[in-house]
Amino acid sequence: MRVKPLTQSAVSYVLKGALGLRITLYTFSLLLILLATNTASVAQQFYTLSGRVLDAQTGEALAGATLFLKETKEAGAVTDATGKYNFAAPAGNYTLVTRYIGYDDLEQQVVLDKSKQLTIRLNAKTYGVQEVEVIAERRPPITQSATMGQLDIPLETIKTLPVLFGEVDILKTIQLMPGVQSGGEGNTGFYVRGGGSDQNLVLLDKATIYNPGHLLNFFSVFNSDAIVNTTLIKGSMPAKYGGRLSSVLDVEMKDGSMSDYSAEGGIGLIASRLSVQGPFAKEKASFILSGRRTYIDVLTEPFLKDTEQGGVPYFFYDLNGKLTYTLSQKDRLYLSGYYGRDKGTLNLSDGRFTSDFKWGNASATARWNHLFSDKLFMDATALLSNYNFEFTWEYGGYTTVLESGVRDYSFNLDFDYTPNVRHHLQYGIQYTYHTLRPRTGQAEGEAGEAFATDRIKPKYAHETALYLSDDWNVTDKLLLNLGLRSSYFMQVGPFNLYQFNQNEQVTDSARYGSNDKVKAFHNLEPRIALRYTLNSKSSVKAAFTKSAQYLHLVSNAYTTLPLDVWVPSSAIVAPQRATQYALGYFRSMKDNLYEGSVEVYYKDMQNQLEYREGYAPGPSNRDLEYEFVSGSGESYGVELFLRKNLGNLQGWFGYTLSRTTRTFPDINSGETFPARFDRRHDLSVVANYKLNDKWTFGGSFIYGTGQATTMPVRRYFIEGNVVYQYGDRNSFRMEPTHRLDLAATLEGKKYKNIQSSFTFSIYNVYGRRNPFLYYIDNEGTAYSESINLQAKKVSIIPFPLPSVTWNFSWK
């Protein structure tokens, strides 16, 4: 039903957005001129080598494979998520080496007398025949790219690390990286460089996932069997990404195999997984389907059905699917989707209160890749993202429904153009139509009387962005990444803008019709990064990034909740903006056996949001935005990172020293206060050790400064009951958090076509009682016999928690 206005308006708003972006176009043309002048001097001697790296048996794309020319160390590339590579070298005869973890190296002769396209097929290593000595690097040396603070996290690493309840979780691995903080014990929420949890752009096959957690964020929505690649960008965000201030988490779903059918899965303590894949047209088209479901509800039901609670009436599930179709050498089509739900019921008061709740994300991606030439590549995507939350209850003769959600329709057109060896351009246009449904409630009585939050309506907005970036090899030593993103956001009707008096009563209202402009915002977001190579082993990098964010989520609770509401920039709330400066020194050691970096950053954030003082969540007929106050934020810090990439023992050490503060005129009497996620020290040590072909061990240790919190400092009585007077905002620190987790993976013998393994893990090995929250409990009243005040610490998983998961794969 909503498709019609969307298609009509999409075109006109893309154009309108573009018109507003004249400045951008000027800058773009300037860049292009710069480019052209550089092209002439170098173009003749260089040719490009491009193509894809595939699994020789299955035809699957291999992401992260390394290619280089033996004769010249300068030239080489790493394949992207679709297995593509592209690099240039002076004309000549070369030996091209291709490496990929778990595959045999491939060397081949290449005569580079013109630009060439080459598909490379690698054979999987046959394990068990001989000892695997060295595992080839998957990453390019960190000294090479211009991007700062980009982390690629291979799934193999993730899978050998210890996890809670045996559920492999990419979000929890990400929290182990420097500059990234966890949202609390067992929690998948994360904070990057002093940014709020709403400032991370979480993408699954390019579609935005608005609430990436299950069960109060103990588990992420990413089923590890369905994921192939995860990239976190926390520093200099390339111009193609936008809409969030702090980071991009780009998660890519696996392609199915083009040649063989296979299945994999696992049975764990709380959930099981199954994934099947294969071709439906050999070498042309493939599918993959993955599912995961928890079964606490099913397992406990027979035992608890006679108890008061009647079981644990809660479960969640995820479904992922992807179709890949090779139309021609030059065209590929991808269709992928995700659907996940948390569901449960809750009954109280002898059945007088009955309720059920459900929430979850859904996404769909349709993607067409086209190779115009070896220099120009196009990626066209149509996307759907949806998140919704629904809570229905019956009590006292009324049925009440509480709902909230987000729905996006997007279309992106991205180009990748390598005119010559000196330049690599990325440019494109992105458009999204947002529908943000705030928290609305409706109640209906038995007699048919109905009440609703009728002043709270969905909000609609168009978001457009135009971007251009160029990786420019200025000299052999200097690589410059110049990017510019021009973003435009327009809130449109239907919308009623109310004016309220001090008593929160409506004094005036303005009505906007369907698709009428309510408020528009335009931001120019320059992204500049440079890398200067000091010598073959080390480089320095610097970055300057401006970003704008048009959607916001404000949370007051100790953890992000499924009922937290996303709101758009509008006539009521202005966009968030940030400027980040970063500088780093990168070094690779012993032939990239070790790599290390030191990065410093400073981030200035404007229009940050918090709930106003004295806000209490409750039913209201006023948009939530009226409960926000805005202010500025500041974060700075230094991050150390040391990683061992190869050998039987691999792992990393990350340490962050940082400070994050906020200044709001209406909070803490205008005094600057520590942000809730301000953490002075944050340390993580991660290791995995391959003992032999059977056993692999993994471990992680974390330490973090205690969480900033606001505690009562004084008390008084009202009607004899204790009421607290709170101290300065976030001026109190909880105990530091630290924890050791261990895991061991045992590879089983191959039986027929089934390879299986057991993963044993212990979460919180030494039973640390990490604080989740502090509060002061009170019993009694001023007028009763006694009164008791006691500070309490609440911990989650305060003891060693073992788990075992059986994983299998069938080919």
Add this chain to the structure above:
Amino acid sequence: MKRLQFILLFVAALLLTGCEENLTLEIPEGEAKLVVEGHIEQGAPPIVVLTNSVPVFANVSAETFRDAFVHDAQVTVSSGGQVYTLREVSSAAFSDELKEQVALQFGISESLLNGSNGFPFYVYTTDALKGTVGNSYALRISHQGKVLTASTTIPHLNPIDSLWTLPHPKPEEDSLRILMYKYADPDTLGNSVRYFTKRNQEPFYPGLLGSVFNDELINGGTITFPLDRGEPRGQAEINQELYGYFGKGDTVTVRWAAIDLPHFRFWSTLESEQNSNGSPIGSPNTTRSNINGGLGIWGGYGVTYHRIIIK
């Protein structure tokens, strides 16, 4: 079998709960603030209790309680162009009417106010002013250079339409009844109510989990809804089986007080804070006071009483 059941329960509990332990915290003392607890009700004098907030872990003793009272403050209430000065009275000197009003408005039992048992209580009040429905009252307090101001109204009365009872959902619990009420909201937005219930000779207790409501979502409508029995706060544990219910044979009196919006906000934020204290998914928030320069409440009550004998 028992064992498996235990393990499953254990795992389930793990997923949903954590553990709690006592803690000794070094908390800074903070700055003492003046706290107002003051009400004016139709037909009754203004009564104001003035105290200082004390450090959260200050000794819990009769001395701390007594020392928190603020004496010798200049307290005035103005209404309709007239200024009334309130004078300080200690519980030993309370008249019977004052004793009754203090007990009712501040949730303290009359026996405690008998002075002889050493329980100290001080209020500021005046005989010269009695609350009238529809009037506004401005409070001004000055003490040692600090000035607090607030204003409130006694809103027009919004009585309940009717009261009746329904049986307990479990037929075997035939001694317990659910109290129902019907309320027709006037067509003006902003009507708010605070309710208290009284069983037989017990004192009035406000609704435990929520004693206030507001017509923001039901403006002008008529609702019928269960009215939970009020209970004293500060209980170590709520008796889940009895919560909300009344007993057969009880004489129930409902004190139904119309309040203005700032008064409503005070109780609603206070109750929200008390209910979410210690909850991992709760949101810590501060109570919204209507006192400029201090904490607490200056609130008018427009009260009607309703009685039902439960059969």
